[in-house]
Amino acid sequence: MAEWKNLVIKDVTKRFDSGPCILSGIDIRISRGSFVCVLGPSGSGKSTLADLIAGFVKPSTGDILLDHEKVTGPGPDRVVIFQDFSNALFPWLTVAENVEFGLKKIIGDKAARRRKVLDTLGMVKLSDHIDKFPSELSGGMKQRTQIARGIVMNPDILLMDEPFGALDAITRRHLQDELVKIWEELGQTIIFITHDIGEALLISNRVLVLSSGPNAEIVEDFKQEHRFEDPSDKGFSAAYRRIENSIESSLKT
Amino acid sequence: MTAPKKIIYRVVSGAISVAVFVVIWSIASTLFNTPILLPSPTDVFHSAMSMLYEGELLIHIGSSVKRLIVGMAVGVPVGALIGCAMGWFPTVNALLDPYVRMANSIPAIALIPFSLLWFGVSEFSRYALIFYTVSLCVLLSARAGVRSVSEIQIKAAQSLGLGEKEMFVRVVIPAVFPSILSGVRTGIGLGVMVIVAAEMVGASDGLGYLIMEGRSHFAVDRMIIGILGLGLLSLFLDRSFTYIVEHVMPRWSTKRRVGN
Numbered sequence: 001m002a003e004w005k006n007l008v009i010k011d012v013t014k015r016f017d018s019g020p021c022i023l024s025g026i027d028i029r030i031s032r033g034s035f036v037c038v039l040g041p042s043g044s045g046k047s048t049l050a051d052l053i054a055g056f057v058k059p060s061t062g063d064i065l066l067d068h069e070k071v072t073g074p075g076p077d078r079v080v081i082f083q084d085f086s087n088a089l090f091p092w093l094t095v096a097e098n099v100e101f102g103l104k105k106i107i108g109d110k111a112a113r114r115r116k117v118l119d120t121l122g123m124v125k126l127s128d129h130i131d132k133f134p135s136e137l138s139g140g141m142k143q144r145t146q147i148a149r150g151i152v153m154n155p156d157i158l159l160m161d162e163p164f165g166a167l168d169a170i171t172r173r174h175l176q177d178e179l180v181k182i183w184e185e186l187g188q189t190i191i192f193i194t195h196d197i198g199e200a201l202l203i204s205n206r207v208l209v210l211s212s213g214p215n216a217e218i219v220e221d222f223k224q225e226h227r228f229e230d231p232s233d234k235g236f237s238a239a240y241r242r243i244e245n246s247i248e249s250s251l252k253t
Numbered sequence: 254m255t256a257p258k259k260i261i262y263r264v265v266s267g268a269i270s271v272a273v274f275v276v277i278w279s280i281a282s283t284l285f286n287t288p289i290l291l292p293s294p295t296d297v298f299h300s301a302m303s304m305l306y307e308g309e310l311l312i313h314i315g316s317s318v319k320r321l322i323v324g325m326a327v328g329v330p331v332g333a334l335i336g337c338a339m340g341w342f343p344t345v346n347a348l349l350d351p352y353v354r355m356a357n358s359i360p361a362i363a364l365i366p367f368s369l370l371w372f373g374v375s376e377f378s379r380y381a382l383i384f385y386t387v388s389l390c391v392l393l394s395a396r397a398g399v400r401s402v403s404e405i406q407i408k409a410a411q412s413l414g415l416g417e418k419e420m421f422v423r424v425v426i427p428a429v430f431p432s433i434l435s436g437v438r439t440g441i442g443l444g445v446m447v448i449v450a451a452e453m454v455g456a457s458d459g460l461g462y463l464i465m466e467g468r469s470h471f472a473v474d475r476m477i478i479g480i481l482g483l484g485l486l487s488l489f490l491d492r493s494f495t496y497i498v499e500h501v502m503p504r505w506s507t508k509r510r511v512g513n
């Protein structure tokens with residue numbers, strides 16, 4: 001686990017050109033190996049926060065640091081997984097070739113690369129579909145491919161922006177479970193953005209709540225020993241209500 | 254519809270469409286009753302057969318196809334590359350866009366006299382005209398294709414570690430490939446039109462030549478063979494091209510992109 005880096009978001013604000021301040025005073029420390037959910041109403045700036053960490057946009061003030069090193073642009077140490085699965089994969093490449101895409105720059109040996117790709121596709125249960133094209137996959141399979149394409153890079157952080165938001169409830173439940181299992185096996189940091197409180201509590205044990213924008217800030221840093229295994233677990237509804245309340249009260253102001 | 258049913262449906266509907274066309278033509282030529290202006294389908298069919306047996310028809314078709322292929326072999330890659338570069342690099346676009354706009358309104362036919370002046374009555378001047386038309390057509394669809402490359406794909410590739418130049422080679426060009434292919438398809442149609450015009454001036458073979466030669470000898474059957482030959486050639490090339498794209502290189506078919 002020691003190979004991965006800690007993420008520090010230091011006093012970050014973000015405004016686009018002369019528009020309103022979207023995010024203000026974001027100050028978070030996410031230590032390596034954690035699984036953190038970022039929750040917030042739509043339009044609050046969750047995707048903007050993800051874009052900042054990914055390096056697609058630069059903070060207006062403040063810094064984003066990976067083990068004291070400033071993030072200056074996108075890179076394979078912070079792979080992003082997008083919600084829009086119909087556009088995120090490369091349609092001219094098969095499932096295996098999509099997963100191999102970024103790896104080509106890292107592993108030169110073809111056979112070794114292939115082995116790694118197949119292993120990773122096994123983890124996301126796509127071994128039977130490696131030669132299919134994205135147009136032949138269901139939404140859930142596309143997201144599995146995207147996850148494989150990300151984890152195969154062995155990034156410090158897997159940044160997931162509402163990855164299951166456009167899937168049906170049953171597929172979503174399956175993928176949540178599998179993602180948690182993958183994380184337990186690999187152990188790198190996952191930052192998972194969602195607007196679904198239940199989803200957040202079931203997959204992670206730390207939930208950051210962003211207030212509604214503009215000037216969105218972290219209004220709650222909910223931590224507990226373990227994530228909830230099931231919505232019927234003791235304390236789940238209390239935690240749910242507590243987070244719901246902090247979102248509600250941020251909406252009123 | 255199942256696949257075999259689909260094929261039967263297409264063959265039958267094609268046959269009906271041809272039969273109706275031939276019947277109308279027969280009736281018209283009987284009513285008109287002036288074979289020197291409108292020969293009957295049977296007469297034209299017989300001359301076509303004798304031209305085929307004597308090998309003359311294949312020579313005309315062959316020369317036209319050769320001109321088209323040579324012009325396209327150079328025009329497609331040049332158009333595709335410049336189009337992609339214009340779509341991806343704003344500076345390249347700013348430099349070239351005015352010329353592209355102008356060229357877009359100057360048909361190859363308008364350049365024939367100029368081409369004769371420069372290159373003389375030569376094969377090269379015909380290749381040049383096809384090159385001009387096809388490269389422009391492919392350039393425009395490639396450029397439009399680049400502009401429609403999904404932003405998420407670009408972001409995904411950046412996040413997987415690709416720099417600007419690799420992005421152009423590994424994402425932009427493959428993403429644009431279906432647009433380039435549809436530009437080639439349009440280019441085939443326009444190319445056939447240009448060959449005819451080019452062959453009407455100073456050529457000694459080709460389907461365009463056949464039409465002009467038929468007119469000067471009052472051989473209307475030969476003119477009709479030239480005209481139908483062009484249409485059929487264009488249809489054949491278009492269908493073959495689509496078939497090859499779908500079956501030999503399916504990953505580049507637009508169908509793969511729809512709904513992705």
Ligand SMILES: Nc1ncnc2c1ncn2[C@@H]1O[C@H](COP(=O)(O)OP(=O)(O)O)[C@@H](O)[C@H]1O
Pocket residue numbers: 016019022040041042043044045046047048049213
């Ligand atoms: N590139 C941009 N330029 C200007 N405004 C933007 C840009 N990206 C996002 N915004 C604005 O930032 C706010 C937060 O957007 P976003 O981060 O997408 O919210 P969320 O993901 O939480 O729904 C919105 O009001 C949006 O209009």
Ligand SMILES: [Mg+2]
Pocket residue numbers: 046047161162
């Ligand atoms: Mg969002």
